[in-house]
Amino acid sequence: MKNTDISAPDYFHKVVDCQWACPAHTPVPEYIRLIAHGRYSDAYMINWRSNVFPGILGRTCDRPCEPACRRVRVEEEPVAICRLKRVAADYKDDITERLPKPAARKNGKRVALVGGGPASLTVARDLAPLGYSVTVFDGDAKAGGMIRTQIPKFRLPDSVIDEETGYILGLGVDFRAGKRIDSMKALLAEGWDAIFVGSGAPRGRDLDIPGRQEAAKNIHIGIDWLSSVSFGHVTKIGKRVVVLGGGNTAMDCCRSARRLGGEEVHVVVRSGFEEMKASPWEKEDAMHEGIPIHNFLVPKFFTHENGKLTGITFEKVKAEYDAKGRRKLVNAGEPDQHFPCDDVLVAVGQENAFPWIERDAGIEFNEWGLPKLNEATFQSTHPKVFFGGDSAFGPKNIIWAVAHGHEAAVSIDKMLNGEDIADRPMPAVELMSQKMGIHEWSYDNEIALDNRYKVPLRDKVVALKDIKAEVELGFDPDLALSEAGRCLNCDVQTVFSAQLCIECDACVDICPMDCITFTPNGEEKELRTRLTAPSNNLTQDLYVQDRLKTGRVMVKDEDVCLHCGLCAERCPTGAWDMQKFLLHTTQAGTSCRPQRRSAA
Amino acid sequence: MTYLAKPKFHHPELPKNALGYTHRDYEGTVSTLCAGCGHDSITGAIIQACFELSIEPHRVAKISGIGCSSKTPTYFLGNSHGFNSVHGRMPSVLTGANLANRDLIYLGVSGDGDSASIGFGQFAHAIRRGVNMAYIVENNGVYGLTKGQFSATADRGSKSKRGVTNTDNSIDLAAIALQLGATFVARSFSGDKQQLIPIIKAAIAHKGAAFIDVISPCVAFNNHAGSTKSFDFVREHNEAVNRLDFMPSRMPIEIKYEAGTVEVVEQHDGSKLALRKLAADYELNDRTAALGFLQQQAAKGQIVTGLLYVDADAEDLHAHLKTVDVPLNALTEKDLCPGQSALDKINAGLR
Secondary structure (H helix, E strand, O other): OOOOOOOOOHHHHOOOOOHHOOOOOOOOOHHHHHHHHHOOHHHHHHHHHHHHHHHHHHOOOOHHHHHHOOOHHHHOOOOOHHHHHHHHHHHOOOOOOHHHOOOOOOOEEEEEEEEOOOHHHHHHHHHHHHHEEEEEEEOOOOOHHHHOOOOOOOOOOHHHHHHHHHHOOOOEEEEEEEEOOOOOHHHHHHHOOOEEEEOOEEEEOOOOOOOOOHHHHHHHEEEHHHHHHHHOOOOOOOOOOEEEEEOOHHHHHHHHHHHOOOEEEEEEEEOOOOOOOOHHHHHHHHHOOOOOOOOOOOEEEEEOOOEEEEEEEEEEEEEEEOOOOEEEEEEEOOOOEEEEEEEEEEEOOOOOOOOOOOOOOOOOOOOOOEOOOOOOOOEEOOOEEEEOOOHHHHHOOOHHHHHHHHHHHHHHHOOOOOOOOOOOOEEOOEEEEEOEOEEEEOOOOOOOOOOOOOEEEEEEHHHHHHHOOOOOOOOOOOOHHHHHOOOOOEEEEEEEEEHHOOOOOHHHOOOOOOOEEEOOOOOHHHHHOOOOOOOOOOOOOOEOOEEEEEEEOOEEEEOOOOOOHHHHHHOOOOEEEEEEEEOOOOOOOHHHHHHHHOOO | OOOOOOOOOOOOOOOOOOOOHHHHHHHOOOOOOOOHHHHHHHHOOOOOOHOOOOOHHHHHHEEOOOHHHHHHHHEEOOEEOOOOOOOOOHHHHHHHHHHHOOOOOOEEEHHHHHHHHHHHHHHHHHHHHHHOOOEEEEEEOEEOOOOEOOOOOOOOEEEEEOOOOOOOOOOOOHHHHOOOOOOOEEEEEEEOHHHHHHHHHHHHHHOOOOEEEEEEOOOOHHHHOOOOOOOHHHHEEEEEEEEEEEEEOOOOOOOOOOOOOOOOOOOOOOOEEEEOOOOOOOOOOOOOHHHHHHHHHHOOOOOEEEEEOOOOOOOOHHHHOOOOOHHHHHHHHHHOOOOHHHHHHHHHHHH
C-alpha cells in the first residue's frame, strides 16, 4: 500500500465518524468536550456555526451521527450526541453578543428566499452578514417552516423555534410573513440577483382506496393535520384513531392524537416493524405512550355508515424475496383484519409540489417532478435559481436542509462575485498536538466501559394531558457530564512519524484494541489478513507509513481505535503523537474565494 | 510507562483459544517500566505464547528475583501464581516450588544482573539439576534500576551511555547453560516476536531445564551507538540459525516444507518443533558444536539467535530423584505415614 497522506482533509475527517456522517459536518467531539468542561456557550457556538439550529436539532435531529458513532463498534449504544447538543442550548448564557452583526454596509446584491424553513434560513444566515439584501418569503406568520408547523410542540416548544429563528432574522434579514410566492415568473421579473427555493415538500400523499371519498370527514392527511394542530385549528380527535404509515410523521401523528382525546391509538404499517422509516427512538417514544404498532397490514378499504367512518380493513401480507433479493408483499393467506375507529390519519409519505413554478420559467424538472440540479452547487437549469432542503431532492430532514443551505449560499456568494461556482472551497483544517506533559494530554483519555445515559422524561400521565408539555426534560449538567465522558474523542488523531520510530513494539503491546501492526508491506486486501487483530471493516481505512529501518511498514487499522493515546504514552521516542483534528467546512464569505498566489 | 490502566475494551472479533480466552485474559496490570522497554515486548510474547498454548492461568507459577526484568511477572498472567523472591534467588525458590508441586508450569523470569551476577551460582545449579522450567533471562547488558552501569553480560569493548568503554569480559549465559547441561537452549530478541513466541511455547512444553536468553534493549540506558544491545545493533548483527514453528502434540503437522529445509524434532510430550534451517550446517542436537558455533560467531561480533540446542529425550529433576507422580504437596498423612506394618516391613528388609 502507498503511504497514507494525512494532509488530505478527508483522511482524518473519516476517522471522526460522527462528523463525517453529519451532513453539515459539525465538529461533534469538539463541542462534547466543551460541554464536559461546562463551556455550554462555546459548545453552542460551534454548533450554531455549522448547523444553525442547535436547540431545535438537539430535540429533533434524525442524528445520522449516532449510528456512525465508534461506541457502536466497541460497545453497544452510541454517545447521545443529539441530546448533548440540546444541553449546550439549554445551559448556554446569552450569546447574542457572539452572533455576527448585521452588515454595516450592504453590497447592493438582492437575494430572494422562497419559504422560511431551515434551508432558506441557513442561506439567509450565511449571506446576510456579508452585506447581501436577503428577503425571505413565507406563507405563514412566523419563520420556521415545517419546524414550526409539523413538529409537535411536545417535542419542540415554540420558544426554542422563536429564539433560533430570531437569531437569523436579527441579522438584518427581511422576513415577509404571510407572503406566499405563487409565480416564479413574476418573482424572476422582479430582478433579484439570485433566488433560492427552500419551499420543502408540502404535499402529503393520499391513500386512494374504496371509501376514501365517502368517509372523507374523518380521514386526514398527516402533515396537514399536524399543522392544523400546531396552529390550534384542531384541538380534538375521536377516541379510536388509526394512523397509517411508518415514518416519523406517523409517529408525530399518533402521539399528537393520544393528547387530543385519542384513547385507543393504533399505528398500522404495510411492511415489517424493522423496516419502518421512523427512527428507532421515535418508535420507542410512541410505544412508551401506549401506542401499539401493527405490521404487515395493507389497507384495503375504509368502512363507513351514513357518511361516517366506522373503520378500516386490512389485508394481512408477508414479505417474499425474489432471486435478486427484491422484496414483495404477498397475501399471507390469513383473514382480513378490521380496525374499528373514529378517525384515520394518513401519513404514508410526502411529495414535492411546485404548482407555482411555471414550466416555461427556464427551470427544468426531472421525471419525478423535482428540479434538475447540480448536486454540488444546487444550481438549477436557470443560472440564478437555486434549490435546497426537501424541495431539492425530496423529503429528508432538517440537518440535510441546513447542509444544502450552506452549499447554496456558497454558490450564490461565488456567483455574485463573478467566480466559477463549480470550484468548491476546501474545508479549513487544523492538526494540533495535545501533549501537555509526559503523561498529560489536553483531553480525557481515560476510556471506560459505560452505558448510555437515559434522558429524563416528563411523567406520562402529565405529558399526555397537555399537547404543549415537552416530554423530554433534557440531561441535567451532571448527566450531561457523564454522557459526555462516553465520547471517545475520535478527533484526537494518532499521528505517526516513521523517522522517529525504533520499532520497539511498545505501541503494539499496549494497544487495547490491537490496532497496530509492524509487518512487510503488501496490497490492502492481503495486508488486512496479516494484521494483529481481524480487519474486516472495509469502510474504515488502514493508516500505513513506510520508511522504517527494518523496511517494514506500520499499519494501523482505524476501525476500533479508542483514541486513548496509550500508544503515544508508551512510545519512547515520540513517534506517536495525539493531535487534534479540527475541520470546519468553508461557508460563504471571504474564505470561499479562490486561493490566488501573490506575485511577491 | 503510563499511569492509566489499559481500558477493558477489546477488539470485538478477537480470536479465542481452546479455553475460550482471548489474549487479553492473559494480561496482568499495566507495566510501570520505561516506555519502549524491551522487557514489555517479552511480556507481550509470554502473553501470546500462553494464549496460543491455551494454558489455564492457574496452572502457571511465575517466579522472579529483583530488577527491571523481575518486575515483569506483574504485567502478565494476572491470574497465575507468582513469587517475587530475593535478588538472584529465583532459581532456588523455583526449584523448591517445583519439588513440592510438579504439576505446575514454572516460568522463571530473571535478568542479566539477577542471573549473571548476584544469582550466578543459583542459575548454574538450577540448570545443572535439570529442573523442569522455562528460565527466561531478559538481558539488556546494564543495571537499569541503578541508572545504567555495565552488567556482567555487557560485551567487552561496548560503550556505556556516557561513553565509557567496558573492559571486563562478558558472560554468555546461553553458552554457560549449554555447558551446564541445559536440555533446551535458545537465544532471541525482544524486537522479534515472530521468533520469540514459538521459542517460548517450545520451552514451556519442554520437559527439563529450558533456558532462553532474550536480548532486550534498555531504551533508557543502553540503546545508543556503541552499545551491543541496542535495537539497531542487534538487528544488524542478528544471525538466526533457524526459524521455529511450534506444534502442540494434538495438532498434526499441516504445513508443507521443501524436503531438506526443515528438521522436525518431537519432544517428550509429543509436541513437535519444525525448524526451518537458516545456517545450513547447524546441528541442533550437538552440544559441543553449538558451543563452538556460538564462540566463533561471538568472535566475529555476531549475535546468534534461534533454537541453539535441544535434547528431545530430556529428563527432569523429578525423574532423577525418582519421586512419585503425585505432587509431594498433595501427599496425605496416610501416604506419608503408612503405619507400623509398613515400618515393620522396611525394618525387616534391612535385617
